[in-house]
Amino acid sequence: MTQSEAIWALGAMSGTSLDGVDAALVETDGETIFAFGNTDYRPYGEDEREVIRAALGRWPGEDGVQEAAEVVETAHAELLSRYEFELAELVGFHGQTLAHDPQGRGTHQAGDGAVMAEVLGLPVVWDFRSSDVQLGGQGAPLAPFFHFACARYIGAEGPIAFLNLGGVGNLTWVDPTKAKPEAEGALLAFDTGPANAPVNDLMRARRGACHDENGALAAEGEIDERVLSKFLDHPYFYRMPPKSLDRDAFAGLSAAVAELSDEDAAATLTAAAAAAVAAGVEHFPAPPAFLLVTGGGRHNATLMDLLAGQLPFPVRPVEAVGLDGDMLEAQAFAHLAVRVLRGLPTSCPATTGVAAAAGGGRISRPEA
Ligand SMILES: Nc1ncnc2c1ncn2[C@@H]1O[C@H](COP(=O)(O)OP(=O)(O)OP(=O)(O)O)[C@@H](O)[C@H]1O
Ligand SMILES: CC(=O)N[C@H]1[C@@H]2OC[C@@H](O2)[C@@H](O)[C@@H]1O[C@H](C)C(=O)O
Numbered sequence: 001m002t003q004s005e006a007i008w009a010l011g012a013m014s015g016t017s018l019d020g021v022d023a024a025l026v027e028t029d030g031e032t033i034f035a036f037g038n039t040d041y042r043p044y045g046e047d048e049r050e051v052i053r054a055a056l057g058r059w060p061g062e063d064g065v066q067e068a069a070e071v072v073e074t075a076h077a078e079l080l081s082r083y084e085f086e087l088a089e090l091v092g093f094h095g096q097t098l099a100h101d102p103q104g105r106g107t108h109q110a111g112d113g114a115v116m117a118e119v120l121g122l123p124v125v126w127d128f129r130s131s132d133v134q135l136g137g138q139g140a141p142l143a144p145f146f147h148f149a150c151a152r153y154i155g156a157e158g159p160i161a162f163l164n165l166g167g168v169g170n171l172t173w174v175d176p177t178k179a180k181p182e183a184e185g186a187l188l189a190f191d192t193g194p195a196n197a198p199v200n201d202l203m204r205a206r207r208g209a210c211h212d213e214n215g216a217l218a219a220e221g222e223i224d225e226r227v228l229s230k231f232l233d234h235p236y237f238y239r240m241p242p243k244s245l246d247r248d249a250f251a252g253l254s255a256a257v258a259e260l261s262d263e264d265a266a267a268t269l270t271a272a273a274a275a276a277v278a279a280g281v282e283h284f285p286a287p288p289a290f291l292l293v294t295g296g297g298r299h300n301a302t303l304m305d306l307l308a309g310q311l312p313f314p315v316r317p318v319e320a321v322g323l324d325g326d327m328l329e330a331q332a333f334a335h336l337a338v339r340v341l342r343g344l345p346t347s348c349p350a351t352t353g354v355a356a357a358a359g360g361g362r363i364s365r366p367e368a
Helices: 046-055 065-080 113-120 130-134 144-153 197-207 213-220 225-232 251-256 262-281 301-310 328-341
Strands: 007-014 020-028 033-043 090-101 106-110 124-126 160-165 168-174 187-194 291-294 315-317 362-364
Touching: 007 065, 007 328, 020 065, 020 328, 033 065, 033 144, 033 328, 046 065, 046 090, 065 090, 065 106, 065 113, 090 113, 090 328, 106 130, 113 124, 113 362, 124 328, 144 160, 144 168, 144 187, 144 328, 160 262, 160 328, 168 262, 187 262, 197 213, 197 251, 197 262, 213 262, 213 301, 225 251, 225 262, 251 262, 262 301, 291 301, 301 315
Parallel strands: 007 090, 090 124, 160 291, 291 315
Antiparallel strands: 007 020, 020 033, 090 106, 124 362, 160 168, 168 187
16 A cells, blocks of 8 residues: 555544544555644533433433434534544544443444534544444454554554553553554453543542542542452453443442542542553553553543553653644544445454454445
8 A cells, every 4th residue: 555545534532531522634544654634622511511421321212312412413513624624535433432331232322424424525434333342342442453553653663552541441552563453463452441530520529620630639649448459359350351341330439439538539549540550451462662641641640650650661641652642542533434444454353352353334425
């Protein structure tokens, strides 16, 4: 594949922390990243966030879901039609995960790609996760196939790792010397556990804030070791990867800090996020040269310090290698959209647990 066969794809991600929509342009052929382009962000207003929050855990057709989908579509339409994205030839639209139960009811991302295709006048790739789940996979994480391309883009010569600290955390171990992402031994990826979501929920309930800015509140508290060790007894940590989580899978953790002071609760939830990552890296097939941290949690100094203290290899924000940690997931869905368009796989046994490398996603085109 040569650069002339690459296109500018626009990816959009509305993540589990419900803060807003990220969008980013990537020039890619779905295998090689040639360039990163413009990025932008559109936060949800408090009213919009409440509509989405009210629909969390719900499935298509249930109360509040259509309203949430409309909020998601409106926010995306506003963001993706901005002038700075005029280069876009294809859109990768993740939507907003409302519910994720791969072993049960499936996975549900709100937002209709066919509507987006009409509004934007561009082909839209969407519903990235369902077919993987139907094939027996976890439907997540999907960013690893993009991480493989990123590892090559930054010139990594051996195994490295990515950690996304969003609402939920997820780890990707990647060996970019393998021929392709679905090759044996190229990837291992899985969700680590709760990352920012429990801290955000605590801050909202107790302080009326959306997050613990820079981890300042957590830094003032004492970690409750009893709560932490009970958290680490959760069977999720003993399961072999691949494995994925629903945002609220660890609801008991928030209940366990209910009696603690604000400071101690924040410290304990932040320590839980770090401990989940430390438990996760035990599954790596070999030590990575370094771990690159992406997602909003890398702005939390308390969390980053805990990670640096607990992990046996260097921990750096992805900016250390010239990537944009606020936009990596949006960029991932741009890259994955091109893979879907070209019929390339987006998941494999080592990323979602699907039986064999699989493609996913639906393609909707504007009618005329
Ligand atoms: N300055 C900061 N200090 C502390 N935490 C921060 C800061 N900035 C962002 N965060 C945390 O990062 C979160 C947003 O992260 P991000 O945008 O990566 O999540 P997401 O994409 O919604 O989630 P996911 O990756 O799980 O889908 C915020 O909700 C907050 O908890
Ligand atoms: C079901 C779902 O939306 N999962 C998200 C969520 O947010 C982080 C983590 O949990 C990851 O599994 C996934 O997103 C990223 C982008 C992924 O698929 O790689």
